[in-house]
Amino acid sequence: MRPLEYKDGALKLIDQTKLPTQKIYVECTTYMEVAEAIKNMIVRGAPAIGVTAAYGIAIGAQSIKTQSKSEFMQNIEEICNILRSTRPTAVNLFWAVDRIYKTALSHMEKSLDEIKQAILNEAIMMDSEDVEANKAIGKNGLSLIKDNFTILTHCNAGALATCDYGTALGVIRAAHDAGKNINVYADETRPYLQGARLTAWELTQDGIPVTLICDNMAGHFMKSGVIDCVIVGADRIAINGDTANKIGTYSVAVLAHENKIPLYVAAPLSTIDFLTESGDSIPIEERVSSEVTHIMGVQIAPSEIKVANPSFDVTPNKYISAIITEKGIIYPPFKDNIIALAP
Ligand SMILES: CSC[C@H]1O[C@H](OP(=O)(O)O)[C@H](O)[C@@H]1O
Numbered sequence: 001m002r003p004l005e006y007k008d009g010a011l012k013l014i015d016q017t018k019l020p021t022q023k024i025y026v027e028c029t030t031y032m033e034v035a036e037a038i039k040n041m042i043v044r045g046a047p048a049i050g051v052t053a054a055y056g057i058a059i060g061a062q063s064i065k066t067q068s069k070s071e072f073m074q075n076i077e078e079i080c081n082i083l084r085s086t087r088p089t090a091v092n093l094f095w096a097v098d099r100i101y102k103t104a105l106s107h108m109e110k111s112l113d114e115i116k117q118a119i120l121n122e123a124i125m126m127d128s129e130d131v132e133a134n135k136a137i138g139k140n141g142l143s144l145i146k147d148n149f150t151i152l153t154h155c156n157a158g159a160l161a162t163c164d165y166g167t168a169l170g171v172i173r174a175a176h177d178a179g180k181n182i183n184v185y186a187d188e189t190r191p192y193l194q195g196a197r198l199t200a201w202e203l204t205q206d207g208i209p210v211t212l213i214c215d216n217m218a219g220h221f222m223k224s225g226v227i228d229c230v231i232v233g234a235d236r237i238a239i240n241g242d243t244a245n246k247i248g249t250y251s252v253a254v255l256a257h258e259n260k261i262p263l264y265v266a267a268p269l270s271t272i273d274f275l276t277e278s279g280d281s282i283p284i285e286e287r288v289s290s291e292v293t294h295i296m297g298v299q300i301a302p303s304e305i306k307v308a309n310p311s312f313d314v315t316p317n318k319y320i321s322a323i324i325t326e327k328g329i330i331y332p333p334f335k336d337n338i339i340a341l342a343p
Pocket residue numbers: 044045046047154155156157158161162166167168194232233234235245246247311
């Protein structure tokens with residue numbers, strides 16, 4: 001199940017704001033439409049928004065008419081900055097934009113048409129690399145999942161958050177396909193309900209047993225011995241292992257720690273920020289109030305109410321048992337073991 005598909009100058013996206021009741025698509029033919037799709041969470045999820053931005057630059061490059069290479073690169077820089085400005089927390093976005101920009105620079109001796117093609121080829125390569133990375137994450141995570149495990153997950157770190165297969169849900173898919181008879185408890189994940197709307201939908205589509213719970217029920221099911229482990233995705237992992245993920249992950253992590261339940265982060269290396277020492281300096285996106293005061297357009301709070309809506313929080317490394325990547329499982333001491341993987 002892929003959230004995005006590039007073909008002949010257009011990027012077709014599943015409109016994730018409409019799932020699960022409607023599976024409709026949005027077609028982006030300009031880089032501004034791609035930027036709006038990321039900003040408005042038509043496409044979301046750290047790896048997915050990175051590759052989406054890469055395709056956005058490729059589409060933008062095709063529209064640049066100048067025959068001057070310096071003007072072309074100025075235009076590319078403007079497009080990159082617009083895509084960088086869409087959302088601040090997922091480091092994959094910045095990693096992807098930087099990789100495309102460097103691709104353009106490394107082909108400067110070529111013709112403009114060849115540079116445009118090189119940019120598109122790089123975006124296509126990043127797309128397929130992400131899918132392969134997710135399948136490797138799934139395979140590497142298998143050793144942590146015992147038969148008959150009940151796994152709690154938060155938000156959606158599934159195929160819809162990546163280019164396919166998912167990270168946290170990649171481990172869950174791999175365990176299910178390996179016949180481990182696992183079942184999943186999915187937090188609804190207020191306020192945007194990625195768990196209720198997306199994870200529950202994905203796992204149901206795949207025939208993986210899933211129970212939807214409200215976020216405030218997670219502690220009860222941990223304390224009562226239902227949950228065997230927690231697996232979540234990530235938007236930015238600092239080199240000391242502190243991890244930014246969907247708001248509510250920190251609460252889940254503290255509850256898991258209190259109940260001696262392992263919490264695993266599943267993420268590709270493109271989610272590790274090798275320039276950030278700790279979670280203290282990870283920017284946290286603040287989103288619009290209406291995401292809290294309305295559910296699917298239905299008002300549930302007074303219009304004039306003051307709202308705080310941080311879209312992510314940071315889980316300190318002491319609450320994380322291991323980080324599952326495509327290169328293998330990273331255990332504490334995270335800083336030494338993460339730096340060893342630095343490009
Ligand atoms: C596979 S990373 C998914 C990651 O991104 C989500 O955030 P959002 O839905 O706001 O893009 C959430 O933090 C997931 O864990």
